[in-house]
Amino acid sequence: MMALEHARPASDYVVDLPEADDFELWRERARALVQCAVAPDRIAWVEPGGSGDLFAASAAQAGQGIPVPPADARLVRANRRFVSLARNAILHSDPGRFALLYRLLWRLQSTPGIMEDRADPDVRRVEELDKAVRRDSHKMHAFVRFRLVENADDEAREHYVAWFEPEHHILRANAGFFMRRFANMRWSILTPRGSLHWDGTTMSEGPPAQRSDAPGGDPMEDLWRGYYASIFNPARLKVGAMLKEMPKKYWKNMPEAALIPELVAGAQKRESAMVEKGALEFEERPATLAAIGKAIHACRKCPIGQLDNHAVMGEGPQDAALMIVGEQPGDQEDQAGRPFVGPAGQLLDAHLEKVGIDRRAAYVTNAVKHFKYVQRGKRRLHQNPGAKEIDTCRWWIESERAIVRPKLVLAMGASAARGLLGKTVSISRVRGQPIALEDGSELWVTAHPSYLLRLDGTAREEQARLFDADLAAVRARLSELA
Known part of the structure; x- marks a missing residue:
């Protein structure tokens, strides 16, 4: 980096950028300024309709233009990642983006690896600008809707017009996308930031427009609405x-x-x-747990019950204060005819004992009563039950609750939670807090033990800690309700 020699007041150079999205012009100006060792705080970047900083006006009056780099100026270094992010970030509507990019370019000359430091505030901010611009472009691709307008000058060729309100300066950057996609149409895209016009051969630009400049609808929209409703x-x-x-x-x-x-x-x-x-679709609710156990063995209301498996009934005291609900039986549970006897059950027992919950005093069951699997040779591989299958089985879990009448229900996993609530919830959002059920009991939600078995290392330790905390909260709440 060339040494700075003659210090000047802040923002004593003005860079006038006629177009808010002109990356090439910004890069040319920025390269010259770096080669002349002009520090970031001495530059005012000015775009159409605004000023880069408070000193721009006084700097402009002083007449400071872009300096000419010396003949022996060193090459400006900028890696591919910086250039890629800068091309997008410069389209952002943040008026400070030019100064941000120049400051980062300036720092790159002495610290070439800075772009790999994701914790650096400048790098992080440029990434945020890039992400916002890409998101805005995605919305433009998805939500621009062309409407047919009458054209008295050339009735033989249809003309389509769309209105869109981008958050950033993305119009020209996305012109190529629409030109390729609608190459055989004559169209215009109107926005508050400018407009584009394609006649099938030539792309031209126009001034900013207003919403009233775009048509309100056309007969084809009824067909489109009908299609959208059908799919x-x-x-x-x-x-x-x-x-x-x-x-x-x-x-x-x-x-x-x-x-x-x-x-x-x-x-x-x-x-x-x-x-x-x-x-x-079922008849009257069974009056006893034994009747439920008999009925679920005959149940074929969903595809899971039609597999080569056996229904697994819940077990535990009929008057248990705590009901523990899992997802479905596994391979070992299907063979044994009892819930939670496989690896997940053994892990559950260990954690229950750790926090002081006696499994023998709880009623343990599953939201789905049959084992859903796919056959792979001699092995039966677990498959998650679908929403409809869980909803169909709600009849049985509600029947069990009506008989046991627990004070507290612990749902382990998203499937179990849906079986109790009738809707899907995020475990991370609802765990550790009571959810009132319509019969006056409380629902608590946590992860399924099988989830912990799929983890290892620190991830498993962290999830085990959360699981223990959930079980401890249930144990404390049971004591309060006793």
């Missing part, structure tokens, strides 16, 4: 994930979005009806 799968609906990938702010530009609230509500009603139907 909407309520069984795979996850509202949280959908909103994360398709935020509501984009809905106003998407014709199918008007259907989403109704489709979501319908899906939730349909799921509830499916669960209820699964229960109503």
